[in-house]
Amino acid sequence: xxxxYIVTVGSTPVGKFDATGRELFSQAIEDAFEGLPAPREIxxxxxxxxxxxxxxxxxxxxxxxxxxxxLRHVPAERVxxxxxxxxxxxxxxxxxxxxxxxxxxLASGLEKMSSGGTGTAxxxxxxxxxxxFEQRSGITAHGLYAMLAQRYLxxxxxxxxxxxxxxxxxxxxxxxxxxxxxxxxxxxxxVLESQYVANPLKFYDCAPVSDGAAAVLVTNEEVAMExxxxxxxxxxxxxxxxxxxxxxxxxxxxxxxxxSKAIHSAYDQAGLEAADIDVAEVHDAFTVNEALLAEAAxxxxxxxGRQIGYDPDERSDECTNVQVSxxxxxxxxxxxxxxxxxxxxxxxxxxxxxxxxxxRQVNDATAALAVNEGGTGxxxxxxxxxxx
Amino acid sequence: xTNHTHPDTTDDSDEQPSRAMTDGGSSRGxxxxxxxxxxxxxxxxxxEDRLVGGRCQDCDAVLLPPRPICNECGGxxxxxxxxxxxxxxxxxxxxxxxxxxxxxxxxxxxxxxELDSTGxxxxxxxxxxxxxxxxxxxxxEQREPTEADREFALPHxxxxxxxxxxxxxx
Numbered sequence: 001x002x003x004x005y006i007v008t009v010g011s012t013p014v015g016k017f018d019a020t021g022r023e024l025f026s027q028a029i030e031d032a033f034e035g036l037p038a039p040r041e042i043x044x045x046x047x048x049x050x051x052x053x054x055x056x057x058x059x060x061x062x063x064x065x066x067x068x069x070x071l072r073h074v075p076a077e078r079v080x081x082x083x084x085x086x087x088x089x090x091x092x093x094x095x096x097x098x099x100x101x102x103x104x105x106l107a108s109g110l111e112k113m114s115s116g117g118t119g120t121a122x123x124x125x126x127x128x129x130x131x132x133f134e135q136r137s138g139i140t141a142h143g144l145y146a147m148l149a150q151r152y153l154x155x156x157x158x159x160x161x162x163x164x165x166x167x168x169x170x171x172x173x174x175x176x177x178x179x180x181x182x183x184x185x186x187x188x189x190x191v192l193e194s195q196y197v198a199n200p201l202k203f204y205d206c207a208p209v210s211d212g213a214a215a216v217l218v219t220n221e222e223v224a225m226e227x228x229x230x231x232x233x234x235x236x237x238x239x240x241x242x243x244x245x246x247x248x249x250x251x252x253x254x255x256x257x258x259x260s261k262a263i264h265s266a267y268d269q270a271g272l273e274a275a276d277i278d279v280a281e282v283h284d285a286f287t288v289n290e291a292l293l294a295e296a297a298x299x300x301x302x303x304x305g306r307q308i309g310y311d312p313d314e315r316s317d318e319c320t321n322v323q324v325s326x327x328x329x330x331x332x333x334x335x336x337x338x339x340x341x342x343x344x345x346x347x348x349x350x351x352x353x354x355x356x357x358x359x360r361q362v363n364d365a366t367a368a369l370a371v372n373e374g375g376t377g378x379x380x381x382x383x384x385x386x387x388x
Numbered sequence: 389x390t391n392h393t394h395p396d397t398t399d400d401s402d403e404q405p406s407r408a409m410t411d412g413g414s415s416r417g418x419x420x421x422x423x424x425x426x427x428x429x430x431x432x433x434x435x436e437d438r439l440v441g442g443r444c445q446d447c448d449a450v451l452l453p454p455r456p457i458c459n460e461c462g463g464x465x466x467x468x469x470x471x472x473x474x475x476x477x478x479x480x481x482x483x484x485x486x487x488x489x490x491x492x493x494x495x496x497x498x499x500x501x502e503l504d505s506t507g508x509x510x511x512x513x514x515x516x517x518x519x520x521x522x523x524x525x526x527x528x529e530q531r532e533p534t535e536a537d538r539e540f541a542l543p544h545x546x547x548x549x550x551x552x553x554x555x556x557x558x
Contacts, residue, residue: 143483
């Protein structure tokens with residue numbers, strides 16, 4: 001089967017913008033195709049990760065954004081699994097190229113969350129939880145993650161300070177990422193003193209409301225070599241999309257079983273294991289989730305995910321030396337929901353091609369993992385393993 | 389057993405036989421809105437202070453809300469069963485930033501409860517957050533929907549009661 005390659009990437013910075021979603025998208029396309037033939041000359045199909053029609057009162061983003069990318073008469077689909085929409089768009093593109101269905105597919109993501117304010121975003125995100133018991137009881141996304149966090153603190157040695165350390169690390173990383181929404185250091189005290197949004201999670205444990213659009217071109221080797229040099233490509237050696245229950249109460253509250261299956265499937269396809277991964281973007285929508293995903297990915301032993309907030313040389317011997325959320329993660333790069341999975345792939349691409357800004361570049365990085373999640377915990381997980 | 393009639397159905401019990409909530413019948417067969425394995429059937433039972441779940445006949449899992457296909461083993465031999473209303477808090481939180489419609493309820497104490505029969509589900513807790521903890525015993529009760537609940541409800545949900553967890557003194 002053909003190996004899929006990332007040939008080029010592009011995006012807007014993450015933040016809050018006056019521009020509409022399709023304008024942000026076309027900026028991402030121009031960024032991605034700078035110095036290359038126009039999308040119409042290359043792209044066979046388009047996928048758009050997008051969470052909610054609540055923000056812009058718009059659906060059928062496939063046709064809308066194909067139009068705004070100058071594409072016509074191509075398959076163009078919106079894909080949705082809440083915050084895993086972007087990862088799912090990437091998975092679809094990779095699958096199409098690997099199966100030979102298409103030679104070149106554009107995976108993109110878009111969210112214009114700021115248009116309705118925080119209340120609209122809270123309500124729109126609540127639609128990603130189970131209706132009958134969770135939503136009707138008034139339980140928000142942060143309320144559900146808070147119950148994961150509460151049980152995690154109860155069953156492990158982790159403390160709220162450990163969660164805070166993850167937020168501080170990711171804010172520090174974001175300072176070196178020109179795409180990031182935030183450019184300011186946090187300290188642990190500031191995180192710990194911030195207001196509870198849902199105990200034990202505080203304001204600074206949570207990713208922000210963000211706007212952004214991102215695009216990743218996935219092609220087979222032949223097209224890749226026509227367009228760019230080998231050093232400018234990244235191979236996608238493993239991928240998986242795995243569902244788990246939407247209702248949080250059905251889950252094992254301290255272990256992301258679906259995420260673990262997705263990640264290890266991607267490792268197996270790539271012939272790699274956890275210790276081989278140099279950089280990872282995991283879904284830190286809430287700090288607790290970075291700890292849980294560090295365990296699911298095998299970066300730390302079970303129950304020791306709190307150690308992921310420490311520098312590699314400060315972790316115990318059973319942990320790997322992976323650098324996690326070098327982009328700043330969802331927490332500090334920002335979380336334009338449907339685009340987040342593509343921003344994760346962009347960070348993997350920049351790290352593996354040596355294009356990351358000097359301060360955040362991980363030296364000699366050859367393998368990267370991106371884990372994108374939708375719903376509470378791992379209701380949907382996409383995992384991709386990339387190699388230089 | 390009362391014969392529950394609905395505004396949109398005939399009250400002639402010969403033509404519209406009662407859908408007894410503990411019919412014990414398998415989910416195989418007709419599923420209609422009064423069936424105990426549907427959401428409407430669940431809430432009709434709850435309005436009579438009964439907590440009805442699905443019980444998988446293949447793997448014994450308790451399914452809440454009840455449903456025709458077991459999410460544990462994939463089997464479809466599920467029957468309705470009255471469940472005990474006592475259980476234990478397995479996790480909880482206090483939601484300070486609610487969705488706008490629920491602003492008046494904030495902070496909102498909620499929990500995931502595991503019933504004594506097994507079977508877990510989340511809901512509001514009728515106690516301040518700082519008075520509840522993991523391991524606490526609670527009882528499931530039903531409440532009339534508040535004004536905010538009705539505003540949040542979709543048309544088919546408007547009359548559904550709300551389940552809540554009430555701490556037990558044990």
